[in-house]
Amino acid sequence: MDDLFSGSSLLWLAVATVVFYLCLLRARRQPYATSAGRTKNNNNAANTTTSNNTNTSSTAAATAATSGSIGAALSRGRPGEALSWDCRCFLSSNIYVDEVGGVAIRRHLELPAEAEDGSHSTEDRTALRAAAFRRQHGVLLATLTRAQQDELVRVVFAEVERRRSEPARSALRAHLIPKQLLPHDDSAYRINPEVDLHPCLRRLVALAREYLQEDKHPRHASFARWVVSLAETAAETAVVDDDDGSGNRRLTSNSNRSGSSGGSDLDLLAFDVLGEDIYSFPVLSRSFCERFNAELNYVQRVLPPELHGRVNSMNRSGFLLHELGFTEGVSDPLVYTYVQPLATALFGREYDHLSAHRAFTVHYGEGEDASLSTHYDNAEVTLNINIDNAFKGGELSFLGPVGGPERKPPCRAAFTQAGWAVLHLGRELHRVEPVTAGRRRNLVFWVKSAEYRQRHGCPLCGKPEELYS
Numbered sequence: 187m188d189d190l191f192s193g194s195s196l197l198w199l200a201v202a203t204v205v206f207y208l209c210l211l212r213a214r215r216q217p218y219a220t221s222a223g224r225t226k227n228n229n230n231a232a233n234t235t236t237s238n239n240t241n242t243s244s245t246a247a248a249t250a251a252t253s254g255s256i257g258a259a260l261s262r263g264r265p266g267e268a269l270s271w272d273c274r275c276f277l278s279s280n281i282y283v284d285e286v287g288g289v290a291i292r293r294h295l296e297l298p299a300e301a302e303d304g305s306h307s308t309e310d311r312t313a314l315r316a317a318a319f320r321r322q323h324g325v326l327l328a329t330l331t332r333a334q335q336d337e338l339v340r341v342v343f344a345e346v347e348r349r350r351s352e353p354a355r356s357a358l359r360a361h362l363i364p365k366q367l368l369p370h371d372d373s374a375y376r377i378n379p380e381v382d383l384h385p386c387l388r389r390l391v392a393l394a395r396e397y398l399q400e401d402k403h404p405r406h407a408s409f410a411r412w413v414v415s416l417a418e419t420a421a422e423t424a425v426v427d428d429d430d431g432s433g434n435r436r437l438t439s440n441s442n443r444s445g446s447s448g449g450s451d452l453d454l455l456a457f458d459v460l461g462e463d464i465y466s467f468p469v470l471s472r473s474f475c476e477r478f479n480a481e482l483n484y485v486q487r488v489l490p491p492e493l494h495g496r497v498n499s500m501n502r503s504g505f506l507l508h509e510l511g512f513t514e515g516v517s518d519p520l521v522y523t524y525v526q527p528l529a530t531a532l533f534g535r536e537y538d539h540l541s542a543h544r545a546f547t548v549h550y551g552e553g554e555d556a557s558l559s560t561h562y563d564n565a566e567v568t569l570n571i572n573i574d575n576a577f578k579g580g581e582l583s584f585l586g587p588v589g590g591p592e593r594k595p596p597c598r599a600a601f602t603q604a605g606w607a608v609l610h611l612g613r614e615l616h617r618v619e620p621v622t623a624g625r626r627r628n629l630v631f632w633v634k635s636a637e638y639r640q641r642h643g644c645p646l647c648g649k650p651e652e653l654y655s
Contacts, residue, residue, distance in 0.1 A: 272564065272634065273654065274299075275647035281345050282499045282561070287334040292559045295323060297342055312343070345499060352496075359493050360509045367489055369511070374481035376515030377474065383524075384468035384605060386456040389449030391524050394531035409531040410459050420451035461597035463611050464584055465532060469520075470605035475573045479627065482547060485510060497546035500561060503554040507545040507629075517545035520569070521633055525609070529567045529633070533611060537567060539637040547573075550580055550618065551625035558618035562588050564645055565612035565632035572601035577624030582608060585615040601626070612645055 278299045283291040298318040300311055316339050320327055327335045369375055377383065390413065397409050458466040470478075482505065497504040507517050521543045529537040544565075550556060557580075570582065584597040598619075599608045610616070612632065643650045 272639070273644035273647060273649075274652045275644060275649070277346050277349055280499075280564075280646045281342055282559075283338065283341055283345075284500075284559075286337040286341055287331070289330060289334055291326075291338070293326075294561070295319075295326075295342060297346060298322060316343070348496070349499075356495055356506065356509060359495055359506075363489065363493055363509055364511065366493065367485065367510075369481070370484040371477055371481050374474075374477045375512055377519055379519075382471050382474035384456070384471060385449035385453040386467050387449075387469050387524060389451070389453050390457060390467060391527055392449070393454075394527040397531050398527065410465065413454055413457050414459065416451045417454035417457060421455060424452055460599055460608070461584060461593060463533060463587075464597055464599070464614065465609045466599055467607060467609075468603070468605050469524075469569075469571050469607040470573070472604050475604040478629075479573055482627070497548060500558060501548045501555055503549040504547045507547070512545070517543065517631065521545075521631055525567065525569055525631065525633055528609065532609070533567065536638055536641075537635065539635050540567065540633050541636045542634045544632040544634075545630070547627060547629050549625065549627050550621040551577065554625075555618075557620040560585060560615055560617040562615050562645070563612035563632050564634075566635045566638050566645070567609070567633040568612050568614075569607055569609050569631040569633065571605065571607040571629040572626070573604055573629050574625060574627040575602065575604045577621055577626040579620050579622035580626040581619045583617050583619055584610065585617070587611065588613045588615060601628070 278297045280294045281297060282294050285291055296319075298315055300315055319339060319342065320335070327338070330338065379388065393413060393416070394409065397412065456468050460466050485505065495506045495509055496502075497506055507513060521540065526538075526540050529540060548555070548558075550558075580601065582599040582601075584593060584599070586593040639645075639653055640650055642648075644653055
């Protein structure tokens with residue numbers, strides 16, 4: 187056991203140091219961006235602000251992470267740049283292992299917490315944790331060979347070390363990427379609500395704000411039922427419009443109900459209640475999805491592999507949006523202007539104070555993940571947007587909330603159109619069914635609330651006292 191773990195901390199320190207200097211070396215070899223950071227010209231003040239804020243925030247995060255002070259982990263200077271370390275259990279629980287030695291594991295495992303009494307050396311503490319892990323997971327280990335058991339322990343400890351170093355690594359990537367990468371299409375980094383957001387979303391949010399003003403709208407029914415009833419009424423009173431001469435017939439709203447932000451009650455026909463606390467509706471326009479996809483393809487071609495961050499412990503392929511400069515123009519507006527009022531109206535007042543989010547893309551297909559095992563999210567609310575439609579399969583199956591009744595049969599969401607999304611509570615157990623053809627790419631927002639966690643505890647361990655304040 188001593189041979190297995192001696193010097194593990196020194197080894198990981200050496201690896202992190204090598205990666206750091208490789209990134210610096212490559213940065214020196216590459217031409218630097220303009221003084222505006224991620225912009226092609228100095229006139230784009232909005233993107234300049236994004237770059238300067240990101241670099242300042244990243245430097246602060248790197249300092250905090252390397253000094254061992256996590257601080258306000260849910261918010262790193264700006265709401266859109268939430269750290270992974272929300273709770274102390276992040277380094278001991280919910281550790282996903284796909285397979286070891288060719289044997290499928292596909293489950294989340296727990297690693298007993300490290301003793302903090304200081305009475306043992308680092309090697310001894312590691313050995314004690316490994317022994318406790320073997321005892322705790324004895325039934326699983328009994329199905330494996332000795333070599334596979336040792337490999338499983340190595341994989342679990344390697345994931346813990348990756349999580350421990352991730353805040354500093356992410357800050358370093360966010361600092362270096364602007365020096366490596368100029369945007370190919372500036373419009374992909376900033377959402378224009380009138381053009382890039384679907385009218386259904388804009389109408390939903392306008393209604394959510396109206397609904398939440400209790401003195402103006404009686405809460406005689408749930409928000410979802412109200413939306414469905416408005417859509418049905420609009421459909422009943424709609425007229426067929428074929429005056430454009432194209433021969434295409436379409437429904438046109440005959441209602442006076444519409445919002446200044448755009449959209450009418452007829453657009454609400456796209457809103458669907460898939461199950462309790464699971465909703466589907468269009469969010470992004472197809473044109474924005476095409477531009478966003480093209481930009482991601484460009485990033486994947488140009489960005490050095492060592493600057494590709496790991497989005498979570500389960501998905502192998504994807505990008506963290508805050509590292510690429512999408513926070514201020516894309517993820518912050520979507521979360522705090524649109525998801526916040528919708529979450530409060532659909533899920534209740536407990537979700538009225540969303541304070542941070544982690545935004546990332548996930549990719550499924552050949553050479554990437556084919557599916558994703560059952561899990562729940564480290565989030566209070568999750569928004570999952572499909573941004574591609576050139577694939578088959580890949581449905582989302584919802585199995586019921588953690589600790590609650592199982593959904594029989596599972597509730598399924600099929601992503602058939604780019605820009606359509608599913609909004610659900612993070613505690614909902616779900617999985618991604620196999621993608622049988624093409625590539626499925628989704629934009630995911632894990633939206634968090636520090637206030638909710640102080641009342642109900644961490645989503646992973648349920649202990650408010652383990653949260654970083």
